[in-house]
Amino acid sequence: MSWFIRGLRAGVLTENLPEGQNLPASLTPGLPRRTDFATEQEALEITSLCPTGALRAEERAVHVTSERCVECMRCKPEQDWRRDADWARFADGGPLEGAFTRSIHVRIVDAGDCGSCLSELAQLNGPSYNLHRFGIFITPTPRQADVLLVVGPVTRQMLDPLKLAYEAMPAPKRVLAVGACAASGGVFGPSVMCAAGAADAVPVDLVLPGCPPPPLAIVHALRALCGQERPA
Amino acid sequence: MLAEAVTALRSRWSCVDWSIERDSICASISPDDLRAITKYLISQEWRLGTIVATETHGQLELRYCLYATRHPGWVQLVIAPDRMERAVPSLTPVTIAADWFEREIEDLFSVSFAQHPRLGDFVLHDSQWAENAGLMRPGVHTSGDLSEQQREWRPKRVLEEEGAFVMPIGPIFSGDAESALFLLETVGEDVVRAVPRLFYKYRAIEKIAEGRTAADVLLLAERCAGTSAIGNGLAYCRAVERASGVEPPARAHVVRGFVAELERLRHHMTSVREICASTSLTVAASQALWLEEQLLRISGETCGHRYLFGVLAIGGLQHDVDDGALRACVAGAAALSPKIDQLRTALENSSSFLDRIERVGVVGREAARTFELVGPFARAAGVAADMRVIQPYDPYPCVHFDVPTESEGDGYARLRVLFAEMRASLGIMSELCAELAPGATRAPAAIRAGSALGWSEAPRGASVQWVELDDEGVVRRYRLTPPSFRNWHGFHVATEGFAFQDFPIVLATLDLSVAENDR
Missing domain, CATH: 3.30.460.80 (NADH:ubiquinone oxidoreductase Nqo5 subunit)
Known part of the structure; x- marks a missing residue:
């Protein structure tokens, strides 16, 4: 049997987006969100579990700085965790304007990623998520890119290549920081060899937390960048 | 003995x-x-x-x-x-x-x-760092913008023939490739040798770990390579447990073995997908990608995280995984098994695909032994090195499994090893699931001062780690030797005299992680 026929036989495996976004298994584990506890003491105890300072107690409530969360799951049973796909947040610039509102090209730069964000990015072009249907394409050259997608905390030895890639892009351009490392340095930065995320090297427009953010959340962020969808 | x-x-x-x-x-x-x-x-x-x-x-x-x-x-x-x-x-x-x-x-x-033949530009790039920077020495910290100190760096060349040139690939290249620089030395059509320049992604995990608590260093061990979080995390946990005399309960050993095999299964599926994609066999790559996504979802449903972060803890498991979830996981993975077999059969019957991976990136038994390569890379060359067998640790001594080996050491042999190991992992998972007994999943972590080695067979091969703790449970020295560091050392053997268009294929079949090497 030829591969062509084999491909047709597999049928359509693509998830329905954006309406059918409620796919809990693909959004595992989600992100912690603001939770109210019975006592102030309890809130403080939960906060002390967090290794990266993502949790902050205010009286009985525990607030979450999502950018810092590395999904270590220590607060998991007690703290509430959200299971939607709407994780991204605009830092500065809004969506790309004009001609870029429908279709964009994205250059991915690995600035010290552990491999899990890249693995989730690889899923985007797979049958389950099929990024192409939104007019979003991953391009091998920054010269054709509208969006620079940065993963990893930005290591010292990747700092210059990252800046060069950004400079090589034509304007208007946007930068999307994907994952806890690119958003805040994650478990690695700031430290001797790592910066505190992509914002230390290039102007970041949209921040997507998660360790790693699942493909659905990345799709959501990319669509927000080209104005197809509104971020929270 | x-x-x-x-x-x-x-x-x-x-x-x-x-x-x-x-x-x-x-x-x-x-x-x-x-x-x-x-x-x-x-x-x-x-x-x-x-x-x-x-x-x-x-x-x-x-x-x-x-x-x-x-x-x-x-x-x-x-x-x-x-x-x-x-x-x-x-x-x-x-x-x-x-x-x-x-x-x-x-x-x-x-x-x-x-008498070392070649020292110099390696972890710290000579273009940014002075010789004798000694980053890991106590009291050495960097400050200021290093890009101010730019110096010229040129790769060493061996070819002196007229028209010879070096073709650089990277550090940023391809769609979603990891950052690394490859210097392909050539006189035109064939590449005479390819030298990788790594450590662009060096995060200094060993330095960051110093002064952190043993529990927090586990986060670093897991995220050294997100695609083998259990492999490297388990070796680290074992090092800490051995250093401080903590013995995880029996159930924790069984579940740890289970998730390690689940990770191996998913990781090998990723490698198969990359091999298919490198040969531009799009349908097969898509099918492998879909299977990989199903395994990620199964991992998420079983343990709460798609990449199995946060499953391990010093002394056992962070949260218990209930028997029902483990049984559902085995059932889910077993349901995918016929699809994996179909993919294997289809690939083995595609002559155009085989033409591109057979006799490509050959690393023979002799080279695998002298470079002491590990994991599926070595096993495809006939070296049956597997830490689960040669330095056994719980739960493997009471599990029956084969360590598949091949002899050719080419891309196809590595593909066959990957498929055979996926089948073996499925077998181990169902055997461990049948052995499950209720019980505690975490020993009280009374961390004492001490130092010890810990090891495991991660998906890419042996992960060997060393940890030294003080009496407050703070890490004084953490040494991480992941399998990719060993296997990148053999990269140049696989890339002697090959054609340009084979480069992505050689790279994909070697199954190397840059993040894991760079640490």
């Missing part, structure tokens, strides 16, 4: 004080004896696991850890070179496997290795 080994060592080097500590033969030796003892051990089929450099109060100490391949057990040779000279004899002339270890230590501890 260890007693026999120590007797043999005592008879040869009677003035050295050999002692047995648990499963290791330990000895402080003179730097002058290092080569002779190592040479003897390697002739007795011992293999270099890692070299740990430590510096306290200006005193440097090098610990050479070797493991036996014929029986369980380790040898730890410790040398303390002269304070002033910071020079030690190089082991590279005895075993090429020591080459990269010594280059790394030279960069990070500014130690010079006498």
Whole structure:
């Protein structure tokens, strides 16, 4: 049997987006969100579990700085965790304007990623998520890119290549920081060899937390960048 | 067996004080004896696991850890070179496997290795760092913008023929490739040699770990390579547990083995997908990608995280995984098994695909042995090195499984090993699931001062780690030797005299992680 026929036989495996976004298994584990506890003491105890300072107690409530969360799951049973796909947040610039509102090209730069964000990015072009249907394409050259997608905390030895890639892009351009490392340095930065995320090297427009953010959340962020969808 | 080994060592080097500590033969030796003892051990089929450099109060100490391949057990040779000279004899002339270890230590501890063939630009790039930066030495921190200190760096070239040139690929290349620079030296059509320049992604995990609690360093061990979080995390947990005398409960061992195999299954599916994608076989790549996504979802449903972060804890598991979830996981993975087999059969019957991976990226048995390669890479070349068998740890001694090997050492042999290991992992998962008994999943973590080795068979091969703790449970020294660091060392063997268009295929079939190497 030829591969062509084999491909047709597999049928359509693509998830329905954006309406059918409620796919809990693909959004595992989600992100912690603001939770109210019975006592102030309890809130403080939960906060002390967090290794990266993502949790902050205010009286009985525990607030979450999502950018810092590395999904270590220590607060998991007690703290509430959200299971939607709407994780991204605009830092500065809004969506790309004009001609870029429908279709964009994205250059991915690995600035010290552990491999899990890249693995989730690889899923985007797979049958389950099929990024192409939104007019979003991953391009091998920054010269054709509208969006620079940065993963990893930005290591010292990747700092210059990252800046060069950004400079090589034509304007208007946007930068999307994907994952806890690119958003805040994650478990690695700031430290001797790592910066505190992509914002230390290039102007970041949209921040997507998660360790790693699942493909659905990345799709959501990319669509927000080209104005197809509104971020929270 | 260890007693026999120590007797043999005592008879040869009677003035050295050999002692047995648990499963290791330990000895402080003179730097002058290092080569002779190592040479003897390697002739007795011992293999270099890692070299740990430590510096306290200006005193440097090098610990050479070797493991036996014929029986369980380790040898730890410790040398303390002269304070002033910071020079030690190089082991590279005895075993090429020591080459990269010594280059790394030279960069990070500014130690010079006498008679090492090639030191210099390695972990710390010469274009940004002065020689003798010694980043890992106590009290050395960097500050300021390093890009101000730009210096010119040129790759070494060997070809002198007219028209010869170096084609650089990277550090940023391809769609979602990891950052690394490849220098392909060529006279036109064929690439004569390819040299990787790595460590663009060097995050200095070993340096960050110093001064953090043992529990927080686990986060670093898991995220050293997100695609083998359990593999590297387990070796770290075992090192801490052995250092402080914590014994995880039986159920924790079973579940740990289960998730390690689940990770291996998913990781190998990723490798298969990358091989299919590198040959532009899009339908097969899409099918592998879909299978990979299903395995990620199964992992998420079973343990709460798609990449299995946060499953392990020092002393056992962070949260118990209930029997129902594990059984559902086995059922889910078993349901995918026929689809995996169909993909394998279809690939094995595609002559155009086989033409592109057969006799490509060949690393033979001899090279795999001399470079001491690990994991599926070595097994495809006929070296059946597998830490689950040669240095067994729970729960593997009571599980039945085969370690598949092939002999050709080419891309196709590696693909067959990956498929065979996926089947073996499925078998181990269902066997472990049947053994499940209720019980505690975490021993009280009473972390004591101490130091120990920990190891595991990660998806890409042996992960060997060393940890030294103080009495407050804070990590003083963390040494991480992931499998990719060993296997990148053999990369240039696979890339001798190949055609340009085969480069992505060679790279994909070798199944190497840059993140895991760069740490």
